[in-house]
Amino acid sequence: xxRLERIYSKTERIVARPRFSGWTFLRELFVAAxxxxxxxxxxxxxxxxxxxLDPSFAGSAKYLSEANLKWAMLGCGLFVVLLLxxxxxxxYMRIIIITEDKFVYKAxxxxxxxxxxxxxxxxxVDVSQNFVQAIFGCGKIKLITEGEAPFVIVIKNIVRPQKxxxxxxxxxxxxxxxxxRPRLCLSIAPPAHRK
Numbered sequence: 132x133x134r135l136e137r138i139y140s141k142t143e144r145i146v147a148r149p150r151f152s153g154w155t156f157l158r159e160l161f162v163a164a165x166x167x168x169x170x171x172x173x174x175x176x177x178x179x180x181x182x183x184l185d186p187s188f189a190g191s192a193k194y195l196s197e198a199n200l201k202w203a204m205l206g207c208g209l210f211v212v213l214l215l216x217x218x219x220x221x222x223y224m225r226i227i228i229i230t231e232d233k234f235v236y237k238a239x240x241x242x243x244x245x246x247x248x249x250x251x252x253x254x255x256v257d258v259s260q261n262f263v264q265a266i267f268g269c270g271k272i273k274l275i276t277e278g279e280a281p282f283v284i285v286i287k288n289i290v291r292p293q294k295x296x297x298x299x300x301x302x303x304x305x306x307x308x309x310x311x312r313p314r315l316c317l318s319i320a321p322p323a324h325r326k
Contacts, residue, residue, distance in 0.1 A: 143230040143231060143232075144230065144231050145228055145229070145230055146229045146230060146231055146298070146302050147228075147229040147295070147298045147299070147302070148226075148227065148228055148229070149227045149229075149289050149290065149291075149295040150289070150290045151222060151225055151269075151288050151289060151290065152267065152268070152269030152288045152289065152290045153222070154267040154269055154288075155218070155222070155269075155288045156215070156218060156219075156222075158218070159211055159214050159215045159218060162211055162214060163207075163208075163211040166207040166210070166211065167204075167207070170200060170203055170204050170207060173195055173200060173203075174195075174197070174200050177192040177195030177196070177200070178190075178191065178192050178195075180192075180195060181193065181194060181195055220240055221238075221239075221240075224238060224239055224240045225237070225238040225239075226238075227286065227289075227295075229250075229298065229299055229302055231302070231306075232249060232250055232251075232306055233247055233248060233249050233250055234246075234247070234248040234249075234250060234253065234274070234299065235247050236284065236286060246284055248274065248276060248282070248284075249306075250299075250302055250303045250306040250307075251303065251306045251307050251310050252276045252277055252278075253274055253275075253276055253277075253299070253303050254275055254276060254277045254281070255273075255274070255275040256272060256273070256274055256275075256296045256299055256300055257272070257273040257274075257275070258270055258271075258272055258273075258292045258293055258296045259271055259273070260292065268290060268291055269288050269289060269290055269291075269292065270289060270292035270293075271285060271286060271287040271288070271289065271292065272285070272286050272289055272292050272295060272296055272299075273285045273286075274286075274299075
């Protein structure tokens, strides 16, 4: 993805390059904790669980044995590592570039998604954060374009999304002024009365 940045920096001036949040890796930690907890409960109460499920229980766990649970733990560990690797690849294969007149978003390795929006077409930028995202300083941005069938793009896990949205709207206003379109306002103010 750095190739995309090098291409644009040679032909156009990059105004902003928002980053994605690394706090999203907590999801893998959460999955690992849940799977580890399930295996720990099965390990500790294996005999009791098998006794409750099997009426011909012989006294020691047959299916929830220590050897089987070691393999289950290894499988769960490999699953979490695979999730982490896929998430890291996804994290590093996403990029946002705001140039003087367009918004560029590219994501994916094998199946890529590329969006290039002219800044004078962007009509609305919505920033949303839940409580946890606000603590960690990340959120999502939704861009809506003009037209009868507006195009909507949602980009998640952006660091300081308000700052990114302000910079994007500022650049959109500059482009709109240079093309003779009305400037966008960042604050909501009551319309002025005309005489």
